[in-house]
Amino acid sequence: MVDWAGLPSDRYLHDALIHDGPDELAATAVPFLLEGLAAGEAAVVVTRDETATVLRDALGSDPRVHVLDRDDVYRARTPTAITAFRRLAEQRAAEGVSRVRVVGEVDFGETERDWLEWQRYESVINVALGEWPLWGLCVFDAQRLPDPLLETARRTHSCLTGPGGRRPNPEFVAPADYLRSLPVPAEPLEETPPRLWARDVGDFVGLRHAVAAELSTVVASSDTVEDYLLAVDEMTSNAVRHGGPPVSLRLWVGADRVVCTIDDRGPGFDDPFAGYGPAHGEDLSRGGMGLWLARQLCDHVDISGDDGGARVRLTVRLG
Template identity: 65%
Template sequence: MPATTERTSSTHVHELLLHDSPDELVAAAVPFLRAGLDAGESAVIATGDASCALLREALDDDERVVVIPRSEVYRIRTPTALTTVRRLVEQQVAAGSTRVRVVGETDFGTTPRDWLEWQRYEAVVNEALAPLPLWGLCAYDTGRLADELITTGLRTHPFVHTPAGRSANPRFVDPADFLRSLPVPVEPLEDTAPLLRVDDVREFSGLRRAVAGVLAGLGGDHDLLEDLHLAIDEMSSNAVRHGGPPVTLRLWAGPDRVVCRISDGGTGMDEPFAGYGPAHGEDLSRGGMGLWLARQLCDHVDVIDDGGGLTVRLTTSLH
């Protein structure tokens, strides 16, 4: 497949680099970063420590290269990761850069449940970062990542890196369709008796007290449980305001996590990108921040539209 022509530097380019060795990574990423520096663009490394060391050495520790610890981008929750990238681009452009080139290695985590949040992220960035002067080269190590994650890369990146340059990716799918195709994970705790069950949420002060009482008895990390409590409050309020009755709530806890399921009887919501930014953009005074806030406060947020209303499932670790 022929390489594509250069796109304008004012829009996001999301490119996949599949490699199976450190040498292959260096051979692709170093010319990419050097070309950016030569063109007056910013060059950023946001990879794991081993890859970062290799790239910095190959670049002769060029002080113009910006190095960001991967944990500052990828092991925080996904809406915060998007905000981190936006701020990076804004800062570099304000300093005079015409575009920001980033070599990144997504940290998908260690379990399929962790993977899911970052699989979603790889699709969402195509929409959320589209207007930015950003060129991301996402490095996927085919010898280390699971086949499922390699497939995710191929389905979420409009471009692939080849020896001839950047080429259109024939396996790329529409990001909204990709998000809709992802399965809703099974949560075994939902097959057990809930610690709290409310069948018709109407009065919020009583609900807040009931949730607080259950969470206080779990003995988990106070800050994590406070964050979950706030997310539950936001999602319950959203369900009452925007969904249809009845609004129900179930809360479970296991040795390592808490799960809360909030459902309404409304018409549902087919908005795959919901909650990855404020609903009304920079104008926070207009509201629309509930799901965005929940995604920042909880480890996992699943939005489930099963044709009988809308369910939001929140999961947070206890420690």
């Protein structure tokens, strides 16, 4: 039996359960939720349907356990998922609940490119949720998930748990180190001539019209186009304000995605946590929101660079 008692309730705890099937899942996750309820804490399940069914059956449909739609939380972009959990903690705190226990199961997506965003997320939340009264028990099905995602579980959770107990994880990697170790994937479109290339950005209005003209040719919803145009605007403005000249922009339109890179020749960029929350909390009037907005408006945001400058690559899927 895992001893869940006596652990601090005023900061985020991030545990991983790597299980081999429903019995092992229920043997650990059910006591985790029930002991939280007995202590006056909230219990929430955000998993795929099969996992939620196992837990519901084992709990006897206890009405105190709230099951949320996983697509509403995890298939949103990663900063939105972080915001969702913060709001969940705020709502329960307003009701007098000291902590929220969450059994969560990330939907990593189908491709390695999709995996990367959620691999980043699993590490980022150690910091982004660090001061929030949440306890996450992230479940990973060893029979279903590929080895790279099981490796992510081991490297991004400070404790591992199972029917045999809860223990510190010797494979845990400090979040900043883990995030910097992840690759910036190659983008084949970058090997082709861009649809648009502004080599020295100076005329923002003209550039916006030029980007909008190219985006008007893609088959996508107006919301997708407008969101992407806003992300490009924000990141180009950031590069001009915080980077060094010249700032350049290249845009590619592929069959299934649009890609834009913004380069500057400033001092580079080395904050792996930037953009996973607003820079100044809820005060949107203070600026510093560009990267946070871009991460919410784009499917992929990749940042690279060195002493010679920084590059931001924005990708949105079409269709």
